[in-house]
Amino acid sequence: MSNKKNLISLEGTYYEAGFQQGKANKENLWEMNNLLPQFEDFISQKPEDMSLSDFIEFAKMKATNRLKSLYQKYTPNCWEYNLGIAKGAELPIENLLLLQNIEISIPQVEYIIYENEEFPTLHTTGLEGACTTSLTIPECSETGGILMTKNFGYPFITLFIHFGKRLSIEGKHKMLSFSLSPLIGTPHGINEEGLAISYNYAYPQDGPLEGLPISTLVQEALLNFTTVKQTIDYFKKMPIGNGALVTVGDAEGHSICMEVCFKAIGTRTAEDGRIIVANDLLSPEGKLIDKPYNARFTNKAHPGLRDKLMNESSKHRHDRMDYLYCRALNKGKITLNDLHGFITDHGPTGYGSNNTICRHGPAANTTTAIIFDIKNRCLYGTIDSPCKNPLKKYKF
Secondary structure, eight states: OOOSSSOEEEEESHHHHHHHHHHHTHHHHHHHHHHGGGOHHHHTTSOTTSOHHHHHHHHHHHHHHHHHHHHHHHOHHHHHHHHHHHHHHTOOHHHHHHHHHHHHHTTEEEEEEOBTTBOOEEEEEOSOOOOEEEEEOGGGBTTSSOEEEEEEEEOGGGGGGEEEEEEEETTSOOEEEEEETTOSSOSEEEETTSOEEEEEEOOOSSOOOOOBOHHHHHHHHHHHOOSHHHHHHHHHHSOBSSOEEEEEEOTTSOEEEEEEOSSOEEEEOOBTTEEEESSSOOSHHHHHHSOOTTEEEOTTSOTTTTTSBTTHHHHHHHHHHHHHHHHHHTTSSBOHHHHHHHHTOOTTTTOOOTTSSSOBOSSOEEEEEEEEETTTTEEEEEESOTTTSOOEEEEO
């Protein structure tokens, strides 16, 4: 099925919303389940001495044991949402949790540090970060409120499981978001009170630890909170499943980038009217535990990434976004048209690549693009590349 035109409306209890999501995405969920043996970012984790079928069963058991206990302990409502998705899609809960755990597990790739012509191999999260987020403060925005952009980069093979949703759970804030069919939560969204959140992958070296998918925490924050401070406090007390750069803005004009590591959270605030986020940790706390600057992908990574510097794309996208902001602010306040230009940007050559904001890479493409207009409580978004697909406006 395709959900490129409209958002799916989900409502009721956590279980009922999950059931509706599973039923609406049943075909996609089963297709993704059957595609796993061909999903290179997943099977790259397979030990050489283990068969693919044994590896999938092992990964399924591990994901189920980990996530079930974490959900039941920390977010029992989300466990009900999971049960609803599984029931609606008629998919075994173990298969659903394996698909969900990909958010945490596929970054487990080795990298190499080049030092004195020696090649020691270290382990880290290593799926290439592909997302770019920007936040414009109210003083520099044409709307007088915070404006945010998100280019969500993910393996292009997963494009068919992306979908938009309007979520209305009893007793919670209504929210708009784009997500992926197996997930309870969302990597980015906005609620009716004007809280907007965007999450990018990060690669801190103080873990890994057992924790929940960040997308689950993003959605729970949107359902329950209205301010940046409440969101920070929530993330600080929850178990983190993977490193993340979480950009948050609210209707009061407050904003922050939380650099969420396994044992600490660093923070960055706006400079010169904006916050720019790619996939490198830039706070004082984050720099101490980020992946080394000379880390390279090994031959276990996607063929298009092997031996490349892990931070190459992130640095190019960050610097390009900063340049686009400087150029636009020299002319006045940031407009929605400016932001559309940012998220469709193909760099100075005009040719989309692995290093451009509108991503066209060997391992990941821009699979969703969004502009959040907090003051007017709406978003503009599209599934697939924004350079080829017009953004549609969605309101509550």
